[in-house]
Amino acid sequence: MFTAYKYSFPELILFPPIGFNEERLRERLKGKTILITGASFGIGESLAYKLANTGVHLILVARTAEKLNSIKNKIEKQGGYVSVFPADLSKPAEVAALLPIIHQLPGGVDIVVNNAGKSIRRSINDSLDRQHDFTRTMAINYFGPVQLLLSLIPVLEKNKGHVINISSVSVLLAPAPYWAAYQASKSAFDNWFRCTSPELNATGVSTTSIYLPLVKTRMIAPTAKYQKMPAMNPDHVAAIICRAIINKRRKYAPWWLVFGQLASVIFRYPWEALNTYWLKKKLMDQKQLS
Ligand SMILES: NC(=O)c1ccc[n+]([C@@H]2O[C@H](COP(=O)([O-])OP(=O)(O)OC[C@H]3O[C@@H](n4cnc5c(N)ncnc54)[C@H](OP(=O)(O)O)[C@@H]3O)[C@@H](O)[C@H]2O)c1
Known part of the structure; x- marks a missing residue:
């Protein structure tokens, strides 16, 4: 399946469209359960719609209950099977309340897409009285997914499951000013995930890190200069995730990232x-x- 996005010429070069085989995706997901965190907006929402007709049981988690319910209604009208669990994944008590619900599912969970995230761009001098910026980015971008996965790893091992982490190209490039809170928290989880991946792979759990450039979602909306920069369509990212579900590749990164990494050194x-x-x-x- 190939979709044409309304990309500018530089966007077409930087983000060449990719396709995936819908039939293989359906085969891969038949009778499976997938948990998508941050499914109410942006990339998570696009992915939920992309998986609507695959026969998979979608578990959608985010804070905005009304939005999750509206996505559920739309997908169920197309014949999909969706459960929604509104939860603030930055709060350990809310993650702890969600976990027994997932464990009680007859087959548990097969695929986890760790996508929920918060970004903050602020200078260090504007952050002097904002310790909470650092605690809240760590809470949602690092401690939340760690808490979730520590509990789900046994069931993922049993099911020979798959964990897909939605990361950012910035964690592999030279650090940039104003991004201390976001970049430190995304790097923390990326490192955690890369440390644990060989251990998980050895027990039959597949792992995929997806390193994204700018994506046109509400996350980049507050930053005026990003509106004119090349950015991916969230539906394109959803296609990349679908492809990763099929081929279980360990890493996706845009083709030019390697040159950025070299230049960073x-x-x-x-x-x-x-x-x-x-x-x-x-x-x-x-x-x-x-
Ligand atoms: N957009 C980009 O340029 C870009 C680039 C690289 C990587 N990424 C990564 O892509 C992922 C998805 O971001 P996006 O661009 O799709 O942004 P988005 O449109 O803002 O979506 C973020 C999602 O995370 C959920 N979320 C945020 N805080 C949460 C919390 N405390 N508890 C539960 N859910 C929470 C949001 O739902 P609620 O508000 O309803 O809770 C929403 O569904 C993030 O991990 C981000 O770091 C994005």
Whole structure:
């Protein structure tokens, strides 16, 4: 299945469309249960719709109950099978309340898509009285999925299941100013997942890390400069996840990421110097204006 997205020319080059075999996806998901966190908006919502006709039991989790219910209604009208569990995955008590419900399912869960996430872009000087920015990004981007998976690993091992982590290209590139909270928390989980992956693989659980560039969702909406930058369509990301479900590849990353990683090593010091120069100039401009 190939979908044409309304991409600009640079977007077509950076994010070439990929397809997947719908029949193979249906075969792979027949009689299975998939848990998607962060399924109420953006990538998670697109994935839920993509899986609507596959016969899989979809378990959708996020905080916004009305949105989850509206997605459930739409998918069930197409013949899909959906359960929704509104929960704040940054709160250990709410994760703990969700887990017995999943464990009580007759077959447990076969695939977990760790997608729920929160992004914050803020300078360190604007964060001095905002310790909560760092605790809340760690809570949802790191501790939430760790708590969820620690409980689900035994059932995933029993089912020879699959865990798919929705990560960001930024965790593999040189760190950028203003992103301390988000990038530290996404890197923390990416590292946790990469450390545990060989252990999980050895017990028959497949693992996939998906490293994404900018994606046009509400996550990037508050950042004005991102609106003009090349960004993927969330439906395109959903297709990548469907392909990963079929081929169980360990990693997806855009083709150009390797060049970015090389440049991050070779040009580390010029990059840091450039950032310092740019930030100093910005501070001076601000002083002149005030
Ligand atoms: N957009 C990008 O440019 C981009 C780039 C790289 C990686 N990613 C990653 O892609 C994933 C999905 O992001 P998106 O772009 O689709 O953003 P989004 O549209 O904002 O969706 C985020 C999802 O996570 C859920 N969520 C947030 N906090 C939660 C919490 N405390 N408990 C439970 N669910 C929570 C949200 O639902 P509720 O608000 O209803 O809870 C929503 O369904 C994230 O992990 C993000 O880091 C995004």
